[in-house]
Amino acid sequence: xxxxxxxxxxxxxxxxxxxxTPASAARVLSYANFPPASTVPCIQMERWAKxxxxxxxxxxxxxxxxxxxxxTAKNMFRGVQTGQADIxxxxxxxxxxxxxFSFAMSQPLGFSSAAAASVTLxxxxxxxxxxxxxxxxxxxxxxxxxxxxxxxxPIKTLADLKGMEIRGAGNLSEILxxxxxxxxxxxxxxxxxxxxxxxxKGLLTSFEVLKDMNFxxxxxxxxxxxxxxxxxxxxxxxxAWASLPKDVQKVIDDLSLEQAEWTGTYWDExxxxxxxxxxxxxxxxxxxxxxxxxxxxKKEIAPLVDKWKLEATKAGLPADAILKDIEAAKTANxxxxxxx
Ligand code: DTR
Numbered sequence: 273x274x275x276x277x278x279x280x281x282x283x284x285x286x287x288x289x290x291x292x293t294p295a296s297a298a299r300v301l302s303y304a305n306f307p308p309a310s311t312v313p314c315i316q317m318e319r320w321a322k323x324x325x326x327x328x329x330x331x332x333x334x335x336x337x338x339x340x341x342x343x344t345a346k347n348m349f350r351g352v353q354t355g356q357a358d359i360x361x362x363x364x365x366x367x368x369x370x371x372x373f374s375f376a377m378s379q380p381l382g383f384s385s386a387a388a389a390s391v392t393l394x395x396x397x398x399x400x401x402x403x404x405x406x407x408x409x410x411x412x413x414x415x416x417x418x419x420x421x422x423x424x425x426p427i428k429t430l431a432d433l434k435g436m437e438i439r440g441a442g443n444l445s446e447i448l449x450x451x452x453x454x455x456x457x458x459x460x461x462x463x464x465x466x467x468x469x470x471x472x473k474g475l476l477t478s479f480e481v482l483k484d485m486n487f488x489x490x491x492x493x494x495x496x497x498x499x500x501x502x503x504x505x506x507x508x509x510x511x512a513w514a515s516l517p518k519d520v521q522k523v524i525d526d527l528s529l530e531q532a533e534w535t536g537t538y539w540d541e542x543x544x545x546x547x548x549x550x551x552x553x554x555x556x557x558x559x560x561x562x563x564x565x566x567x568x569x570k571k572e573i574a575p576l577v578d579k580w581k582l583e584a585t586k587a588g589l590p591a592d593a594i595l596k597d598i599e600a601a602k603t604a605n606x607x608x609x610x611x612x
Contacts, residue, residue, distance in 0.1 A: 284502065298325075299440025299520075301512065302573045304357035307460050309338035311484045312416075312432035312542060313361050313504060316535040320412060320506070322529065327523045332516070334359070345459035349507065353407050358512040364503050365442025366459050371503075372580075372587040373402035376594050377415060377506045378443040378500045379580050380573045383602060386478070386543075387609035390414040391534030392601040394529055399597065402589070408507040411524050414477040414535040415501035416545045419444055422491040426557065430565045439463050439475040444577065448476055450573045460485070467491065477502065480539065480546040490551035491559070495559045497569070506531075517586055540610065 306570050321334035322335045338471060343351035352360040364371035365378060396411045398401050427433050433517040434452040445455035456472045460551040467490050474491050550556045584591040
């Protein structure tokens, strides 16, 4: 009797396994992201996942984990490096000093669109292949749209900003300090609570978060500053990358530039939608600085580029050549993808 039960149990198990893992089962890659699913870094993640599944005819699919559900901003790079997730999205601004090359893109270089900045970042990565990403495979890169101020009280002039606690990250925190504000650095997921509790009076980033993270409700006073963008990278565990068939690796590589174009273009469009939505739903006020304040702001933050050049040179990077190449790519990409 006992033998019969054992045989039956083995048969059920075998049948179960057959259903769960058919020989032609798609390879499922895990993709971790840190901000809420509603934000652009996650919207681009879903687009990339869909395109990968479509272009591999279902041979590879992606299980996405938005909102820090698999890895948070803080442990993203390490988590991908060690294989806790196959893929992850990082905001390089959260680890100052770790990404000297990427920080070139968040200098005050005058980018006026996420599309031009995103394509430029990818082109510079391809040209320089920086050491800072040697432990992972980079599958995509993009940037936010230019950074602007969103606050709980009006910031009509640079004088209003003085002494005000404002959330930033990476080089944008250094810019806030140079302008006389009090920068408070933290990853985006922590910002809503910091604004709610009054730890900060506002934030410096791209305007789409007014809608995507509902900052329009808490920060009804916006100031156009057109300050630098924030750089992002989508990284993959090297062993996971090596385990993929060559044709799948080619699909991923061929997607990279296109993903920068798609994400940057989407981001620029979404900023406009978010501003309209915020005006209609929360009656936000949008202030523009005077020509004098704009000139003062430019003068006060200009020295940060020299500070970056020193840090980049110490990291063994050809700082002047990088800036020269970024400038040339910016001109070409702003003409092609839009921007002032
Ligand atoms: N604030 C910057 C960049 C950024 C802009 N919008 C979003 C949305 C979700 C995460 C980050 C960002 C940053 O923290 O990287």
